[in-house]
Amino acid sequence: MSHLQIFPVTGSHHPLPHFASNDPALITAELAQRGIGFERWPARVELPAGADAAAVLAAYATEIKRVQSKGTYPTVDAIRMTPEHPDREALRQKFLSEHTHSEDEVRFFVEGQGLFCLHIGDEVLQVLCEADDWISVPAGTKHWFDMGNSPQFCAIRFFDNPDGWVAQFTGEAIAEQFPLLDEKTLHGG
Ligand SMILES: [Fe+2]
Incomplete structure (x- = not known):
């Protein structure tokens, strides 16, 4: 189930969230x-698990068009990550x-899950995205993403320019102060 926790940026390891909801x-x-x-x-019941990219994009054509009408996302693709992927780590x-x-960074989760962590002001927001969740993180937002030790997801990605989509690392050692995907799912979210 989708889940949000909001933590203060305290500089200490594993601070307690001051907001949590599913x-x-x-x-x-x-x-x-x-x-x-x-x-x-809304889930597409007609879409079989493991559907290929073309089928995924066709199933969500209406929503994709709506998102594209509101932003500069001429390129859309669908990717799949599995626990057997040789480059997963x-x-x-x-x-x-x-x-x-x-x-x-705009994503829609068709299957599986991933953890978006957003550092905004003096807060860190951890959004556990699961199937049927769409998230849009504006350019310039400090963030990190965890797919877990055994990654399993299919996601639609919206791009302005896929060739230019690179990460600028802030060099801040903040990510390790907060839970990872596997800790959250092991403890029931
Ligand atoms: Fe990113």
Whole structure:
């Protein structure tokens, strides 16, 4: 289930959250106050698990068009990550340190899950995104992402320019002060 926890940035390890909810309406409202887009899209029952990218993009064509009409996202693709992926650990580590991008990071989870961690002002927001969750992180937002030790997800990605989509690392050792995906799911969210 989608889940949001909001922590203070205290400089100590594992601070306690001052907000936690798995109510999609509350999650949307808290994130909207901080400029982050969050929506739940209706599941496509006709879409089989393990569907290929073309089928995934076709199933969500209406929502994709709506998102594209509101931002500069000419390129859309669908990717799948599995626990057997040979580069899973390298791919995981790549985005596990705090970074920014010069364009929005916009994702929709078709299957599985991933943990978005957003460092906004003196707070860290951890958004556990699961199937049917759409999230839009504006350009310049400090964040990190954890797909876990055994990554399993299919996600639609919206790009301005996929060739230019690179991470600028902040060099701040903040990510390790907060829980990772596996800790959150082991403890029931
Ligand atoms: Fe990122």
